[in-house]
Amino acid sequence: MTDNAPAPLIQFAGVTKRFGALTVLDDFNFEVAPGEKVTLIGPSGSGKSTVLRILMTLEPFQEGRLTLAGLSYQEPGGTGPFKASERHLREIRSHVGMVFQSFNLFPHMSVMRNVAEAPVRVLGLSRDEAQARAVDLLAMVGLADKKDHFPSQLSGGQQQRVAIARALAMRPRVLLFDEPTSALDPQLVGEVLAVIGDLAHEHDLTMLLVTHEMRFAREVSDRVCFFDKGRICEQGSPEAIFTAPSHPRTREFLASVL
Numbered sequence: 001m002t003d004n005a006p007a008p009l010i011q012f013a014g015v016t017k018r019f020g021a022l023t024v025l026d027d028f029n030f031e032v033a034p035g036e037k038v039t040l041i042g043p044s045g046s047g048k049s050t051v052l053r054i055l056m057t058l059e060p061f062q063e064g065r066l067t068l069a070g071l072s073y074q075e076p077g078g079t080g081p082f083k084a085s086e087r088h089l090r091e092i093r094s095h096v097g098m099v100f101q102s103f104n105l106f107p108h109m110s111v112m113r114n115v116a117e118a119p120v121r122v123l124g125l126s127r128d129e130a131q132a133r134a135v136d137l138l139a140m141v142g143l144a145d146k147k148d149h150f151p152s153q154l155s156g157g158q159q160q161r162v163a164i165a166r167a168l169a170m171r172p173r174v175l176l177f178d179e180p181t182s183a184l185d186p187q188l189v190g191e192v193l194a195v196i197g198d199l200a201h202e203h204d205l206t207m208l209l210v211t212h213e214m215r216f217a218r219e220v221s222d223r224v225c226f227f228d229k230g231r232i233c234e235q236g237s238p239e240a241i242f243t244a245p246s247h248p249r250t251r252e253f254l255a256s257v258l
């Protein structure tokens with residue numbers, strides 16, 4: 001890192017993640033600068049979701065260290081078993097929002113409550129403050145008129161836009177998207193990508209996006225990382241990765257999806 005580069009907001013240092021005998025991430029090193037928009041691409045099973053789930057504190061890991069917004073995910077110097085306290089994990093998690101492939105809205109809550117509930121419960125906002133925030137965010141994702149609907153009354157694209165508003169309501173510094181359009185009918189993909197594309201212009205928001213929408217990745221990313229077998233096999237600017245990939249595995253993967 002040069003002197004004038006900002007400290008990374010996210011840093012995986014030698015992280016190894018196993019599920020039983022299966023090593024999913026092997027001595028994984030990865031840094032993301034504040035405000036950077038990074039897309040993770042690669043074959044199914046290469047570890048992309050695992051990276052996001054570790055960031056969201058949904059998965060422990062066995063070795064190495066994760067630092068997020070200056071908070072370490074493991075005792076300093078520790079390489080032993082994962083053992084951060086639940087309180088510490090909650091604090092780390094408070095900086096991260098995640099949007100899943102399958103929307104995961106609360107089915108029994110209105111759109112408004114889906115967006116306003118966590119800011120009340122977790123951040124301690126008053127209900128009025130949280131609802132005002134939710135109204136603004138629902139307008140931003142183009143769903144101001146749906147605030148009293150329930151998830152089952154919305155299309156998949158609309159549900160996913162609510163999920164994005166819900167994640168933003170917590171004002172995370174990092175927003176993670178795990179194949180946010182993969183579960184959608186093709187005609188609904190565009191409306192969700194449009195919202196994510198708008199967010200990509202937010203200077204302060206750091207974004208990590210797993211997607212198979214290569215054209216979109218090319219438009220919004222500062223950097224594209226190609227994953228293969230739990231490692232970043234190649235990374236660079238979208239132009240470099242999509243027009244002149246240097247690694248044979250990257251070329252092979254792109255030929256299979258483009």
Ligand code: ADP
Pocket residue numbers: 019022024042043044045046047048049050051
């Ligand atoms: P990707 O998102 O790139 O498709 P994942 O991170 O989901 O890959 O998975 C990486 C590997 O870890 C895969 O081999 C997958 O089967 C395995 N894996 C993921 N979650 C679990 C789990 N909870 N238990 C066991 N194996 C898992």
Ligand code: MG
Pocket residue numbers: 048049050178
């Ligand atoms: Mg995945």
